[in-house]
Amino acid sequence: MTVSLTTPRPLIAGNWKMFGLEASLDEARAVAAAVAQAPPAARVAICPPATLLHRMADALSGESVIVGGQDCHAAPQGAYTGDISAPMLADAGATLVILGHSERRGSYDETCEEVSAKVLAALAAGLEPVICLGETLAQREAGQAEPIVTGQARNSLPDDLSGQAFAVAYEPVWAIGTGLTPTIADIAAIHAAIRAVLVERFGDHGASVPILYGGSVKPENAAEILATPEVGGALVGGASLKAKDFLAIIAAA
Numbered sequence: 001m002t003v004s005l006t007t008p009r010p011l012i013a014g015n016w017k018m019f020g021l022e023a024s025l026d027e028a029r030a031v032a033a034a035v036a037q038a039p040p041a042a043r044v045a046i047c048p049p050a051t052l053l054h055r056m057a058d059a060l061s062g063e064s065v066i067v068g069g070q071d072c073h074a075a076p077q078g079a080y081t082g083d084i085s086a087p088m089l090a091d092a093g094a095t096l097v098i099l100g101h102s103e104r105r106g107s108y109d110e111t112c113e114e115v116s117a118k119v120l121a122a123l124a125a126g127l128e129p130v131i132c133l134g135e136t137l138a139q140r141e142a143g144q145a146e147p148i149v150t151g152q153a154r155n156s157l158p159d160d161l162s163g164q165a166f167a168v169a170y171e172p173v174w175a176i177g178t179g180l181t182p183t184i185a186d187i188a189a190i191h192a193a194i195r196a197v198l199v200e201r202f203g204d205h206g207a208s209v210p211i212l213y214g215g216s217v218k219p220e221n222a223a224e225i226l227a228t229p230e231v232g233g234a235l236v237g238g239a240s241l242k243a244k245d246f247l248a249i250i251a252a253a
């Protein structure tokens with residue numbers, strides 16, 4: 001991790017996706033207890049399914065582990081069956097929200113423009129958006145990874161983000177849940193390209209926005225990935241479901 005005076009603490013966020021019932025709260029409690037006992041260098045977040053959000057926020061109230069949502073609608077309320085709005089996430093105790101995850105871009109045809117609108121909705125509700133970007137395997141094999149990801153960065157981030165707390169996550173689609181990861185050189189190259197877009201768009205503020213890496217982050221590879229230039233944290237899927245694994249990744253930061 002390249003840490004400069006303007007670099008905030010790295011962020012290690014667990015995305016539980018559609019996993020977790022009441023009993024899973026014990027894993028979150030175990031993470032919070034360990035973080036309280038030995039405060040890590042990183043900020044720590046857990047993003048459970050919406051059904052657990054309120055209960056997890058209550059269970060972790062007073063702890064330094066923050067709780068986040070996995071998506072939100074761009075409107076604050078309305079007739080949108082099955083959706084959840086940013087003010088609702090905040091009301092349930094979330095302080096952060098993952099937006100534009102490839103599973104949503106892929107399964108729900110979410111466009112960059114929709115993601116951008118959600119970013120504004122999240123900020124208006126006081127949430128810190130974590131905006132996901134990433135190329136497919138076909139795009140990488142066609143030599144298009146960098147233009148695809150920088151294009152997503154340009155189009156998924158609204159113009160006026162000055163002074164706002166947000167983070168970006170580079171998550172190659174082909175690395176999610178597969179055990180595959182890009183080379184460290186490839187991660188560094190894409191992170192540098194994202195950084196250039198952030199600086200071009202937001203000046204000094206863009207220089208300090210954390211850029212997380214996500215995709216098959218495990219205890220075994222976390223230290224090397226987190227030591228890569230411009231990697232400002234990790235967005236962790238499967239390995240965040242077990243406190244032991246998630247804590248090992250947090251310790252690597």
Ligand SMILES: O=C(COP(=O)(O)O)[C@@H](O)CO
Binds near residue numbers: 014015179214217236
């Ligand atoms: O999708 C992600 C990566 O999942 P892994 O199971 O860690 O490959 C990322 O958003 C974290 O959920």
